[in-house]
Amino acid sequence: MIPPYLWQEIAQLTGEHFVLVLVSMAIAAGAGLPLGILLTRRASLRTPLLGFANVMQTIPSLALFGFLIPIPFIGGIGKRTAIFALVLYALLPILRNTLAGILGVDRAVRESAIAMGMTGRQLLWEVELPLAAPTILAGIRIATVTTIGTATIAAAIGGGGLGVFIFRGIASVDSTQILAGAIPAALLALLSDGGFSWIERRFSVV
Amino acid sequence: MAFRGKSLDRGLNAQPALEFRGVSYRINGSIILENLSFCIDPGRTLVLLGRSGSGKTTALKMVNGLLFPSSGQVLVESRATSDWDLIQLRRSIGYVIQEVGLFPHFTIGENVGLVPRLNGWTPHRITARVAELLHQVGLDPVRFLNRYPRELSGGQRQRVGVARALAAEPKLLLFDEPFGALDPVTRVELQDQFLELRDRLQITSIFVTHDVREALRLCSEIALLHRGKLEILAKPADFMDCQGPEARAFLSTL
Numbered sequence: 001m002i003p004p005y006l007w008q009e010i011a012q013l014t015g016e017h018f019v020l021v022l023v024s025m026a027i028a029a030g031a032g033l034p035l036g037i038l039l040t041r042r043a044s045l046r047t048p049l050l051g052f053a054n055v056m057q058t059i060p061s062l063a064l065f066g067f068l069i070p071i072p073f074i075g076g077i078g079k080r081t082a083i084f085a086l087v088l089y090a091l092l093p094i095l096r097n098t099l100a101g102i103l104g105v106d107r108a109v110r111e112s113a114i115a116m117g118m119t120g121r122q123l124l125w126e127v128e129l130p131l132a133a134p135t136i137l138a139g140i141r142i143a144t145v146t147t148i149g150t151a152t153i154a155a156a157i158g159g160g161g162l163g164v165f166i167f168r169g170i171a172s173v174d175s176t177q178i179l180a181g182a183i184p185a186a187l188l189a190l191l192s193d194g195g196f197s198w199i200e201r202r203f204s205v206v
Numbered sequence: 207m208a209f210r211g212k213s214l215d216r217g218l219n220a221q222p223a224l225e226f227r228g229v230s231y232r233i234n235g236s237i238i239l240e241n242l243s244f245c246i247d248p249g250r251t252l253v254l255l256g257r258s259g260s261g262k263t264t265a266l267k268m269v270n271g272l273l274f275p276s277s278g279q280v281l282v283e284s285r286a287t288s289d290w291d292l293i294q295l296r297r298s299i300g301y302v303i304q305e306v307g308l309f310p311h312f313t314i315g316e317n318v319g320l321v322p323r324l325n326g327w328t329p330h331r332i333t334a335r336v337a338e339l340l341h342q343v344g345l346d347p348v349r350f351l352n353r354y355p356r357e358l359s360g361g362q363r364q365r366v367g368v369a370r371a372l373a374a375e376p377k378l379l380l381f382d383e384p385f386g387a388l389d390p391v392t393r394v395e396l397q398d399q400f401l402e403l404r405d406r407l408q409i410t411s412i413f414v415t416h417d418v419r420e421a422l423r424l425c426s427e428i429a430l431l432h433r434g435k436l437e438i439l440a441k442p443a444d445f446m447d448c449q450g451p452e453a454r455a456f457l458s459t460l
Contacts, residue, residue: 112307115270116321116370117297130311
């Protein structure tokens with residue numbers, strides 16, 4: 001049986017984990033969407049920016065968290081460093097899907113919009129973003145589910161979250177502790193995935 | 207300046223609705239259009255006829271500023287497209303393309319009412335206008351207003367495309383092979399509709415096609431383009447007698 005004190009800690013660390021993911025995703029989407037839109041307008045920036053996001057993705061997460069510790073301002077021990085690393089990981093799928101979604105809008109539809117006298121802003125908000133929304137949302141969905149998993153490593157640098165259980169469980173060879181971290185993390189991932197799929201169905205425009 | 211002033215039946219003081227003045231277009235070292243000059247008088251229909259790659263679509267896109275000449279000028283109401291406010295220019299020119307390009311996430315009503323909405327018409331006026339237009343192109347407003355483009359056949363979609371182009375009472379209409387993807391029966395129906403609308407509304411039009419039959423049916427004048435050059439500018443009856451090799455090649459398809 002699970003002792004009552006563990007329930008309380010599960011609730012607290014799940015909450016921490018959730019906030020960690022939420023803040024990271026808000027920043028990643030807040031930066032990734034405008035950057036992705038910028039990439040559709042400036043082809044010359046695509047290679048360097050996507051290249052950077054790609055490289056970030058290839059660095060093993062534990063190593064990236066470790067690298068960040070000695071860096072001033074963004075680094076150190078704690079949540080801020082963890083969030084910075086999680087944002088770097090989440091950026092690639094959001095960037096790539098925003099770019100692919102907007103570039104994937106039918107050429108004839110975009111040309112009609114321009115030929116009918118839409119301004120650049122109207123083209124973006126009334127045509128490109130609504131039509132690219134499913135692809136963009138899919139990118140945010142992938143990034144969120146991945147981030148929920150990766151965020152367990154935040155505990156290694158004092159970022160808190162469900163990883164605290166996992167690292168403690170490994171250190172003390174206590175599988176109850178490991179499961180106390182792993183199961184809520186998996187549930188969180190499943191729930192958010194389901195949530196996104198509901199949003200996709202609810203707001204599908206085409 | 208090969209064809210300068212060659213527009214036919216010009217009234218002495220009439221100002222052309224549209225003029226190409228020594229227009230050339232080059233991209234990556236290849237010449238798409240070379241020294242193209244012609245005028246269209248108000249209310250007339252010029253058909254740009256030519257093979258694929260002859261430059262006719264390029265010429266069309268210069269009228270509403272989707273492209274600009276490398277040299278020369280395109281003048282709409284005697285004003286170069288480079289001097290127009292592009293947004294205003296485009297909103298006053300109807301544009302119909304083969305792929306139709308309806309907005310898949312807009313209803314038929316929203317598609318047709320787009321340019322009036324961009325121009326700030328009142329919702330009441332837009333609704334009335336949209337119903338009138340759908341009626342004009344032979345679609346029942348009650349049945350079609352709230353449907354989406356994917357629910358329509360190719361012919362119905364192109365009717366909506368024509369209605370959308372007419373919506374804001376444009377001063378010019380551009381057609382880029384609009385009926386090319388339709389079956390022969392629907393094509394003729396839409397051509398008839400085009401003729402009927404044109405005669406009633408008297409809007410200056412440019413119509414791009416590679417089908418000489420369609421060209422002869424719809425035009426006031428035919429401009430034959432070959433490798434970016436204007437080969438012939440003639441009325442349909444005179445075009446039938448043209449002896450140039452490209453004109454013969456097209457006429458032999460009749």
